[in-house]
Amino acid sequence: MxxxxxxxxxxxxxxxxxxxxxxxxxxxxxxxxxxxxxxxxxxxxxxxxxxxxxxxxxxxxxxxxxxxxxxxxxxxxxxxxxxxxxxxxxxxxxxxxxxxTLPSLVLTMWQQLGAETGHRVLEIGTGTGLSTAYGANRLGDANLTSIEYDPAVGARAAASLKAAGYAPRLIIGDGLLGDPEGGEYDRLIATCSVRHIPQPWLYQVKPGGRILVTLSGWSFAFGLALLTVTGPGEATGRFLPGYVSFMIARPHDRPPRQSLELLPGDERPTRINPEIISTWTGGWVAQLAAPSAERMGAGEQQILSDVATGSQARTMPNPDGGWTVVQRGPLRLWDQVESAVEAWQAANSPHQERFGITVSAAGQRVWLGAEDGPGWDLPI
Structure with missing residues (x-):
């Protein structure tokens, strides 16, 4: 043994x-x-x-x-x-x-962040404390602050860090609000996913500093983005290669759904194969197009249910080929998804490293190819 x-x-x-x-x-x-x-x-x-x-x-x-x-x-x-x-x-x-989280992903993200000796880093999501310990070992206790939302999880992480000989600054609170004492950080790394970049992060990371975070949503599609802060409240960046997913930050999680009743609606043929939104990047594109919808189903039988409005869309294969979609409610969810997927397919269906993100006072926008290319606003 x-x-x-x-x-x-x-x-x-x-x-x-x-x-x-x-x-x-x-x-x-x-x-x-x-x-x-x-x-x-x-x-x-x-x-x-x-x-x-x-x-x-x-x-x-x-x-x-x-x-x-x-x-x-x-x-x-x-x-x-x-x-x-x-x-x-x-x-x-x-x-x-x-x-x-698997150690290879944690250590890869620390390297992607580009944190170096002397940098002050804010970590969102202490979790078990393993990632925090890696950061404290590399950067020193005094240069690392970590925030955990769950008090019980945070208490166990604090005990583990102490046992391992590390003493970074630990905070129990809502990491989406950033450091409650403010401060200027060189880097921010998040071990949870978010629906949009929280504004406090954009003011607590110095211009020229970096934010590494996974963007997600209520359809459970994910994209890892590395942003550079360009000014207070502003940033731009690109999505990175690979396949990274994290649990969504609890304040960004969807509201509870009691049940789902599939109701009649308007029917029409679809222009895309519904199976495409079961793929990694296809699902990501669909989520960008319908950010308040939850995706269920599989393969050719997809279900989209909008949490905010009750709008629905569901697809089914036709016996003689092709597919039908049924839509109801104020949002035509499949229309939105279909248009976004077609724009992505017109660009040869690239993986997420072809996508970028721009954050400014005007909002937060994910775009494909270049900033003036097809784009979708994140929910704020």
């Missing part, structure tokens, strides 16, 4: 060999932070269960240490309050609300 030191060293070597750790300083941070101090018990999904059931894996039981030092995300909380320690037998269902 391998020791924790051996498993830790093997994980760092794996991340070096696969190209994750490209900077010696961040390799040193990965070597200096043992993940086992930040991940106690966790949940694992039960294969084949529907809805997804999770079983707890507790500290010290067979296989626990090997999973801790695997390059995978480990869920540490469900539904905002259920911990693995709360489940004494059997399984439980629930939506993941806190986790220890």
């Amino acid at each position: 391998s020791t924790s030191a051996e498993l830790h060293a093997a994980l760092v070597e794996q991340l070096t060999q696969d190209g994750t750790l490209t900077e010696p300083e961040w390799r040193a941070a990965a070597e200096g932070v043992p993940r086992e101090l930040f991940v106690g018990s966790f949940f694992l999904p039960v294969p084949g269960s529907n809805p997804t059931a999770c079983r707890p894996v507790h500290r010290g039981e067979p296989g626990w240490l090997e999973r801790v030092y695997s390059n995978e995300t480990l869920v540490t909380q469900l539904d905002g309050h259920i911990r693995p320690e709360d489940v004494t037998e059997g399984t439980v269902t629930g939506s993941p609300s806190s986790s220890s």
